[in-house]
Amino acid sequence: MLKENFAQTGALLKINLRRDWVKLLTWFLILVGLLVGYAYKIGTLFSGEKAMATLVATLRTPAMIAIMGYIPDQPAITEAIIYSSEMVVFMSLFAGLASLLISVGATRGAEEEGLVELLRAKAVGQQAFIAAAWLENLLLNGLLFLTTGVGLQFAAMTGANAAGNWLLAALIAGSGLVFGSIGILAAQLTREGRTATSYSLAALGLAYLLRMVIDVRNHQYNWWSLLGWPEQAGVYYHNNWWPVVWQLLAIVVVLVAAMVLNAQRDLNGGLIAVRAGKTTSRFLRGPLTALIKTDQRSFWAWLIGAVVIGMMYGSIFNHISAIIAANPLMQQIVSAGRQQQAVTQLILNFMTLLSVVMAVLGTIRGQMLANHLYLDARQGYLELYFARPVSRLRVFSSYLGWAILNAWLVLAAGILGLYLGSAAVMKQPLALKYFIRIFSGYFGPVAVLVIFSALLLTWAPRWRQLGLVYTGIGFGIMYFHSLLKLPTWVMELVPYGWVRQVPVKTVSGATILSMIVISLVGLGLAYWGYRQRDQNFN
Amino acid sequence: MAATEVLTVNHLQKKFGKFTALREINLTLHAGEVLGFIGPNGAGKSTTIRTILGMLRPTAGTVQVFGQDAWRDAVTIHRRLAYVPGDVYLWPNFTGGQTIDLLLKMSGQQHNAKTDDLIQKFALDPSKKNQTYSKGNRQKIALIAALSSDVEVYIFDEPTSGLDPLNEIVFQQEISRLKAAGKAILLSSHILSEVEKTCDTIAIIREGRIIEAGQLTELQHLTRINVTVTTDQDLTALSKLPGVHQFQQHQPAGQYNFAVDSDALQTVLQTLAAQKLTSIQIAPPTLEDLFLRYYDQGRSAEVTTHA
Numbered sequence: 001m002l003k004e005n006f007a008q009t010g011a012l013l014k015i016n017l018r019r020d021w022v023k024l025l026t027w028f029l030i031l032v033g034l035l036v037g038y039a040y041k042i043g044t045l046f047s048g049e050k051a052m053a054t055l056v057a058t059l060r061t062p063a064m065i066a067i068m069g070y071i072p073d074q075p076a077i078t079e080a081i082i083y084s085s086e087m088v089v090f091m092s093l094f095a096g097l098a099s100l101l102i103s104v105g106a107t108r109g110a111e112e113e114g115l116v117e118l119l120r121a122k123a124v125g126q127q128a129f130i131a132a133a134w135l136e137n138l139l140l141n142g143l144l145f146l147t148t149g150v151g152l153q154f155a156a157m158t159g160a161n162a163a164g165n166w167l168l169a170a171l172i173a174g175s176g177l178v179f180g181s182i183g184i185l186a187a188q189l190t191r192e193g194r195t196a197t198s199y200s201l202a203a204l205g206l207a208y209l210l211r212m213v214i215d216v217r218n219h220q221y222n223w224w225s226l227l228g229w230p231e232q233a234g235v236y237y238h239n240n241w242w243p244v245v246w247q248l249l250a251i252v253v254v255l256v257a258a259m260v261l262n263a264q265r266d267l268n269g270g271l272i273a274v275r276a277g278k279t280t281s282r283f284l285r286g287p288l289t290a291l292i293k294t295d296q297r298s299f300w301a302w303l304i305g306a307v308v309i310g311m312m313y314g315s316i317f318n319h320i321s322a323i324i325a326a327n328p329l330m331q332q333i334v335s336a337g338r339q340q341q342a343v344t345q346l347i348l349n350f351m352t353l354l355s356v357v358m359a360v361l362g363t364i365r366g367q368m369l370a371n372h373l374y375l376d377a378r379q380g381y382l383e384l385y386f387a388r389p390v391s392r393l394r395v396f397s398s399y400l401g402w403a404i405l406n407a408w409l410v411l412a413a414g415i416l417g418l419y420l421g422s423a424a425v426m427k428q429p430l431a432l433k434y435f436i437r438i439f440s441g442y443f444g445p446v447a448v449l450v451i452f453s454a455l456l457l458t459w460a461p462r463w464r465q466l467g468l469v470y471t472g473i474g475f476g477i478m479y480f481h482s483l484l485k486l487p488t489w490v491m492e493l494v495p496y497g498w499v500r501q502v503p504v505k506t507v508s509g510a511t512i513l514s515m516i517v518i519s520l521v522g523l524g525l526a527y528w529g530y531r532q533r534d535q536n537f538n
Numbered sequence: 539m540a541a542t543e544v545l546t547v548n549h550l551q552k553k554f555g556k557f558t559a560l561r562e563i564n565l566t567l568h569a570g571e572v573l574g575f576i577g578p579n580g581a582g583k584s585t586t587i588r589t590i591l592g593m594l595r596p597t598a599g600t601v602q603v604f605g606q607d608a609w610r611d612a613v614t615i616h617r618r619l620a621y622v623p624g625d626v627y628l629w630p631n632f633t634g635g636q637t638i639d640l641l642l643k644m645s646g647q648q649h650n651a652k653t654d655d656l657i658q659k660f661a662l663d664p665s666k667k668n669q670t671y672s673k674g675n676r677q678k679i680a681l682i683a684a685l686s687s688d689v690e691v692y693i694f695d696e697p698t699s700g701l702d703p704l705n706e707i708v709f710q711q712e713i714s715r716l717k718a719a720g721k722a723i724l725l726s727s728h729i730l731s732e733v734e735k736t737c738d739t740i741a742i743i744r745e746g747r748i749i750e751a752g753q754l755t756e757l758q759h760l761t762r763i764n765v766t767v768t769t770d771q772d773l774t775a776l777s778k779l780p781g782v783h784q785f786q787q788h789q790p791a792g793q794y795n796f797a798v799d800s801d802a803l804q805t806v807l808q809t810l811a812a813q814k815l816t817s818i819q820i821a822p823p824t825l826e827d828l829f830l831r832y833y834d835q836g837r838s839a840e841v842t843t844h845a
Contacts (some may be wrong), residue, residue: 191669192630279635279664285643294629380627384680386593387621387693388644391613535593 078159103183310417366407635664
């Protein structure tokens with residue numbers, strides 16, 4: 001029985017590896033590159049006690065704790081401890097992301113493509129797809145564990161120890177496997193791969209945000225978050241292996257749940273049956289309304305998600321003021337009135353970072369929607385439009401218009417959440433004008449990036465994912481510029497860098513105007529490219 | 539009949555990167571004419587149709603519909619045209635009924651009595667969600683939207699590939715109705731009987747080239763005639779004659795079956811006349827024969843005797 005259920009797992013794994021090897025290799029290189037590369041560089045990046053002290057001070061600010069995780073209070077801070085505090089949460093997040101994307105692709109993705117139906121008719125076990133997807137994850141994370149462990153050993157950061165090196169590698173690989181298994185579970189729940197990806201991404205995001213809120217308030221409780229576990233290990237100072245055990249247990253539980261669900265559901269079906277509906281719709285009239293209707297679930301998910309993320313960030317603002325109030329040095333230097341000003345200034349500085357997060361969320365939403373112009377054409381939906389008196393311009397502007405509008409809506413929703421969250425917890429809430437400033441600053445860069453994706457799509461569809469990559473790079477540059485001490489010109493390589501002072505300062509009219517010009521020219525060029533192209537992007 | 543040309547394809551060529559999908563396509567379609575467009579999978583039928591619809595840009599050559607350029611004037615042309623793709627992909631989460639209405643609205647048409655009539659004839663449940671429909675049902679949705687549109691040209695790309703025989707009959711009836719109403723129809727297929735039943739003219743495509751086009755009646759001279767003879771005499775000598783193919787002898791009834799090239803028929807009949815025959819049947823070629831002859835050229839040339 002057991003043998004039958006898992007029949008041909010090995011053969012499936014081989015197929016998966018052949019299909020995914022580029023993806024796997026890319027993720028592997030990114031993860032190992034960051035982990036090992038930073039370990040080698042940390043000594044040179046922050047050489048000297050002064051640099052270290054500033055770094056530790058920065059890392060101890062609530063803003064940085066929120067983003068990277070907490071840093072222990074014990075006096076003897078070493079390179080290795082800084083490294084683990086900075087990396088363990090973030091790299092767990094990335095490993096989780098990589099793994100869940102691979103899992104969903106190998107399970108629900110393959111099912112959507114009809115591959116599962118084709119193979120299940122052969123002597124392939126019912127659970128073999130799950131097993132193969134999981135083994136693929138194990139391979140990625142196993143190699144990640146070994147390479148990172150060995151790499152850290154050779155990097156020999158001051159204060160590092162072998163136990164810590166291997167523990168850190170195990171925690172990150174473990175997080176990868178946990179979220180990879182969650183991806184497999186999500187793939188059993190819904191019919192569509194896209195929805196499965198959204199579910200598992202939501203689990204990942206929620207774990208990260210929960211950890212953030214807990215870390216800022218009281219890090220002892222971050223057992224409650226899957227991404228809090230790696231922090232609890234106290235790599236290099238406690239070297240507690242329990243979190244790894246927890247991860248292993250979690251993997252088993254999630255995987256068993258996935259297999260139970262898989263055994264009960266129909267092929268090509270989810271757990272939730274599709275109901276019949278009304279035969280008429282007043283709303284549907286053309287490409288735009290059809291797009292809006294197909295997109296409606298994502299629409300609400302993104303908006304609500306952005307508000308929630310904003311609120312979670314906003315809800316830690318009072319802790320920033322509390323920390324300043326509690327700092328005796330602060331109290332000595334500045335008067336009470338000044339103190340309030342200093343708090344505002346500090347929060348505004350923190351908000352320059354948070355603005356980027358909101359902008360990135362909006363951008364990703366917009367770029368993904370823009371990509372639908374390509375995806376829907378490849379899926380064959382657009383063939384039905386273009387056989388009708390529907391112009392290229394109409395389809396193009398429907399997709400791009402909806403993409404840019406949604407990018408702005410998500411940006412606005414994130415900022416609204418930030419405002420609501422901060423207003424709820426702060427005794428003296430920040431003025432609304434700062435939040436409006438964020439929007440008026442970032443609507444430009446967001447649009448420029450979405451249009452950049454559209455340009456790639458219409459002129460070089462093969463490279464269409466570079467838009468998202470560019471956004472990711474932009475995020476990295478903006479977020480870590482102070483840690484990595486990046487010069488200004490590097491920041492200006494990405495549109496976000498053009499408005500980096502927001503909301504501390506407003507954006508100049510000239511900057512806004514030039515972004516509008518860039519957007520319009522970009523849109524024109526993108527449409528021109530689309531006009532020339534075969535409808536199905538051959 | 540000097541009917542107006544509604545579709546003219548001249549020396550059409552289409553490349554996808556290095557791959558040449560269409561080498562040399564020439565087609566004409568007149569008002570009131572049903573053109574069968576046949577060819578095996580991958581011959582370039584759908585590519586040709588998509589080029590006619592202005593979805594693909596010709597690498598060389600011209601495609602004109604109603605005298606207008608298929609690529610440039612796509613929107614104007616499509617006001618007078620209806621199309622059913624070979625593979626119908628529909629937006630998930632819409633019901634079938636909503637999809638039909640949306641398709642009609644985008645064509646500038648209305649949901650009308652004909653639409654309801656077709657939904658009933660094709661036995662479609664319009665309240666189901668698109669993702670739960672089978673291939674045949676998705677095809678029906680596109681067919682209902684196209685057939686209940688009142689336009690001048692109808693293009694069908696392998697329209698019955700997912701339909702059951704009952705629905706296929708409904709489809710044939712609808713084609714006859716459109717034909718009687720003087721509409722121009724382009725029907726692509728690899729199902730020969732379908733084309734044979736409904737088409738006036740055919741065009742055969744192979745490896746991106748139109749290898750034969752014309753009236754069905756004109757094309758028949760090119761093909762072999764099937765002859766069935768019953769006799770108690772030995773006719774095996776016939777198989778040695780030039781132009782005789784697929785010679786089969788059925789024992790013990792004394793029945794012979796073979797195909798004759800039209801230009802060799804005279805000689806064969808003279809030979810037969812010298813024999814004592816119980817019965818003889820001469821059947822005009824089916825499209826199937828015609829088709830096989832073109833696609834099997836390499837092989838059938840050698841198969842002059844029975845296997």
